[in-house]
Amino acid sequence: MKIEVIKLVKNYGGIKALDDISLSIIGSGIYGLLGSEGAGKTTFMRILSTVTAKTSGEIYIDGISIENKKAIRKMIGYLPREFSFYPDFTVYETLDYFAVLSGKKFLRGEIYDILERVNLQDLYKEKIKTLSKSMKKRLGIAVITVKDPQVIIADEPTAGLDKEEKVRIKNIFFEIGKDKTVILSASVAEDMEGCNTIIVLNRGNVIYNGMVLEDACMKFREKEV
Numbered sequence: 001m002k003i004e005v006i007k008l009v010k011n012y013g014g015i016k017a018l019d020d021i022s023l024s025i026i027g028s029g030i031y032g033l034l035g036s037e038g039a040g041k042t043t044f045m046r047i048l049s050t051v052t053a054k055t056s057g058e059i060y061i062d063g064i065s066i067e068n069k070k071a072i073r074k075m076i077g078y079l080p081r082e083f084s085f086y087p088d089f090t091v092y093e094t095l096d097y098f099a100v101l102s103g104k105k106f107l108r109g110e111i112y113d114i115l116e117r118v119n120l121q122d123l124y125k126e127k128i129k130t131l132s133k134s135m136k137k138r139l140g141i142a143v144i145t146v147k148d149p150q151v152i153i154a155d156e157p158t159a160g161l162d163k164e165e166k167v168r169i170k171n172i173f174f175e176i177g178k179d180k181t182v183i184l185s186a187s188v189a190e191d192m193e194g195c196n197t198i199i200v201l202n203r204g205n206v207i208y209n210g211m212v213l214e215d216a217c218m219k220f221r222e223k224e225v
């Protein structure tokens with residue numbers, strides 16, 4: 001899997017949210033996108049997921065242009081910051097519903113297997129409205145992995161969770177990242193722990209792209225003050 005971003009620009013009226021970004025993401029693993037509020041993380045992820053249109057530049061995923069929305073959407077699972085579910089559906093019904101939407105046929109056992117991967121197997125009868133924030137996040141991960149995409153993009157999946165829950169969510173992504181490309185964002189440096197590559201965004205520019213967490217944190221903090 002290779003993602004190539006070439007001279008990507010996104011303007012919202014007079015606001016330059018992404019200012020000529022070029023980078024490559026090659027192979028499986030966890031890629032962390034670190035940046036403070038307004039750095040452009042959500043915009044970047046939404047463009048990659050074909051939810052938002054770019055202003056200019058090019059993106060290719062395995063050689064397929066992002067303009068080819070239909071093909072790209074098959075390759076990508078996008079977990080936005082807030083994922084909405086039907087509050088009165090149970091955990092099982094929700095996953096089953098998205099499985100049907102994905103167009104693939106799933107056996108009952110396969111749905112339980114997916115729930116097990118995100119540690120929700122014992123809660124399959126629970127209604128969504130009774131779930132905690134972390135449980136909903138985990139269900140969101142289950143939902144986006146149901147169509148087995150090659151690339152998983154998650155916008156601040158650990159924001160607002162306690163330490164234990166952050167670790168739990170991260171471990172799920174580490175497991176997925178063994179053979180898929182996972183891109184996740186955060187606005188606090190500690191949430192980048194365990195990422196194989198860290199990309200630091202600042203006001204729409206890439207100011208660090210590498211494997212050393214300490215260096216990424218230094219660049220990030222330099223711009224924060």
Ligand SMILES: Nc1ncnc2c1ncn2[C@@H]1O[C@H](COP(=O)(O)OP(=O)(O)OP(=O)(O)O)[C@@H](O)[C@H]1O
Binds near residue numbers: 017036038039041187
């Ligand atoms: N729909 C929009 N209309 C106008 N400006 C926008 C829109 N979406 C984002 N922006 C602006 O683009 C810039 C980048 O925002 P973006 O949400 O991508 O950053 P972020 O790093 O995800 O930050 P946050 O954590 O606050 O969401 C900000 O200046 C933001 O105000």
